[in-house]
Amino acid sequence: MKENSCIFTIFGATGDLTKRKLIPALYILYKQKRLPEGCSVVAIGRRKKTSAEYIEEMKNFMVDELQRIVDQNIWAEFSSLITYHEMSFTDDEGYVTLKGLFEKVGKSSNRIYYLAVAPEFFEVIVDKLHGHSMIENKDSWQRVIIEKPFGSNLKTARKLNESITNVIHEDKIFRIDHYLGKEMLQNILSIRFGNSIFEPLWNHSYIDHVQIISTEKLGVASRGAYYENTGIIRDMLQNHILQMLTLIAMEPPVNLEAESIRDEKVKVLRALRQFEKSNIEETFVPGQYGPGNGMPGYRQEDNVDPQSNTDTFIAVKTFIDNFRWGGVPFYIFAGKRMAEKTTKIIIRFKKLPGINFYEGYENTEANVLVIRVQPDEGLFFRINAKNPGNDFAINSVDLDYCQDCGYKGNSPEAYERLILEAMNDNKSLFTRWDELEYSWKFIDSLCKARTAESLIYPNYEAGGKPPAEAVRLIEKDGRKWWREKADEVL
Numbered sequence: 001m002k003e004n005s006c007i008f009t010i011f012g013a014t015g016d017l018t019k020r021k022l023i024p025a026l027y028i029l030y031k032q033k034r035l036p037e038g039c040s041v042v043a044i045g046r047r048k049k050t051s052a053e054y055i056e057e058m059k060n061f062m063v064d065e066l067q068r069i070v071d072q073n074i075w076a077e078f079s080s081l082i083t084y085h086e087m088s089f090t091d092d093e094g095y096v097t098l099k100g101l102f103e104k105v106g107k108s109s110n111r112i113y114y115l116a117v118a119p120e121f122f123e124v125i126v127d128k129l130h131g132h133s134m135i136e137n138k139d140s141w142q143r144v145i146i147e148k149p150f151g152s153n154l155k156t157a158r159k160l161n162e163s164i165t166n167v168i169h170e171d172k173i174f175r176i177d178h179y180l181g182k183e184m185l186q187n188i189l190s191i192r193f194g195n196s197i198f199e200p201l202w203n204h205s206y207i208d209h210v211q212i213i214s215t216e217k218l219g220v221a222s223r224g225a226y227y228e229n230t231g232i233i234r235d236m237l238q239n240h241i242l243q244m245l246t247l248i249a250m251e252p253p254v255n256l257e258a259e260s261i262r263d264e265k266v267k268v269l270r271a272l273r274q275f276e277k278s279n280i281e282e283t284f285v286p287g288q289y290g291p292g293n294g295m296p297g298y299r300q301e302d303n304v305d306p307q308s309n310t311d312t313f314i315a316v317k318t319f320i321d322n323f324r325w326g327g328v329p330f331y332i333f334a335g336k337r338m339a340e341k342t343t344k345i346i347i348r349f350k351k352l353p354g355i356n357f358y359e360g361y362e363n364t365e366a367n368v369l370v371i372r373v374q375p376d377e378g379l380f381f382r383i384n385a386k387n388p389g390n391d392f393a394i395n396s397v398d399l400d401y402c403q404d405c406g407y408k409g410n411s412p413e414a415y416e417r418l419i420l421e422a423m424n425d426n427k428s429l430f431t432r433w434d435e436l437e438y439s440w441k442f443i444d445s446l447c448k449a450r451t452a453e454s455l456i457y458p459n460y461e462a463g464g465k466p467p468a469e470a471v472r473l474i475e476k477d478g479r480k481w482w483r484e485k486a487d488e489v490l
């Protein structure tokens, strides 16, 4: 039996995340022979069904909804590892039968408990697992993966963390942020610290500003009830966006150990400028989509209050008050139901002084490095060069690198990587408690400083242009949101 083999136990087996991400990721890992030998899957849900019904449902969802190609033979082998177990998460009886089930289904005594459930169940599940002595077997390992949202503000996150760490050691806790499993986020460290042309310039002397743009075409779909309690600030900014920001801004870690990387990320979060009532107007623009382009507005979505003031869009200007980044604005632009799905990080270098022969070319673009997280993973560096021909005309040229193109095969999906890393006990791609603590502090300062009274929602059309105020936020500083193509709607 492989040391990293385990019974992968999913709480919330019929939920959206399990169907969309976890089962497909486990299937691909199995198909690619990367799932450790001897692994099995116990899928726990509250609905009554047989394992055969569950397996069929998962396969149909992958084929019909996700449009994935499923190899019948491989699926048959893979699905023989899955057992569905019906139980209520709060009911002791269920944990007793679960323990019995483990004996039957798996050869491995290692466990991953994946909590793909609504946050109100995190504490109770961990408590019950502890109560039934299911997370402290010394001859094997047990790990708990916790999905977001981890709390809804600093106070609730602290409380949740305390009750979880009271019964399990931090070493066993894997707080997931799936963006950390994305190929290009992993690549940020190599780009920054693997190229002598970037690192010496990576500071306030040479960088004018940074933009993080993260837009989605999708609305809230069937997640209205969840989204009403989170909004984009807690759903995206507190976690995924701040993770991108810390990777861009952190100091080089002393080595690639999880703790060294996380130490540096925490320092960035600690240096983030907090929002105040006095600076909120010029640093924050919220938004909510209304009907447009044949799509309903947020207030018309299922399980959403028709008067809701939940934000589905934000534009933010923030600073990292440390030596490297003093005075460099970090602009964030994120929204649901925007014109396109894109996540990119833009590093805009400073312009050259308009002297000597640059005088006549004052409109020459500054150098820009764009890290394309998705789609079309890759990056490009915009430089200036002379146009071919007799005239001396300078133009921008993009040195483009497409990450998928050179690599034969699909780059792994975030969840595939994260599941494997949890099995291998590599925590660098998971969030440590103090990262969460400081990110919540930042978010709390924003929520406290903003004034809800002035909201006039909706303020942008589904699938259309962003709120006009968001454009003004950056343009009043003499800068523009990054557009890759002139006709891009930003």
Ligand code: BG6
Binding pocket: 216, 235, 343
């Ligand atoms: C999830 C959010 O964490 O990330 C969703 O809850 C969001 O609202 C999603 O759509 C975005 O992830 P990705 O990988 O599609 O960019």
